[in-house]
């Protein structure tokens with residue numbers, strides 16, 4: 001892949017293209033709840049959340065890794081939140097919700113190819 005990744009828009013494209021390859025991944029069938037101040041709430045799947053493209057890639061922060069590993073000398077890890085924003089269908093205000101998985105954790109999950117169903121037939 002020679003595509004230059006500059007900025008968050010490109011990373012968004014990467015996520016959306018990974019999603020297309022993983023549309024049957026059971027991980028993406030997990031639900032996230034969107035709640036509006038007006039009382040409206042909606043459950044959508046991770047897949048719908050991300051494939052809508054209505055999310056923003058937040059500011060990356062450095063944090064201390066919760067994992068202790070001999071191979072990792074530097075214990076700080078990068079965490080980039082994904083923030084969904086969509087208009088409330090009821091009151092038209094913006095609903096914002098943070099995706100429960102950071103960008104750094106999401107990408108490896110999406111890069112794992114689902115098992116070939118023929119192997120289990």
Ligand SMILES: [Zn+2]
Pocket residue numbers: 036037038039040088089090091092093
């Ligand atoms: Zn609302």
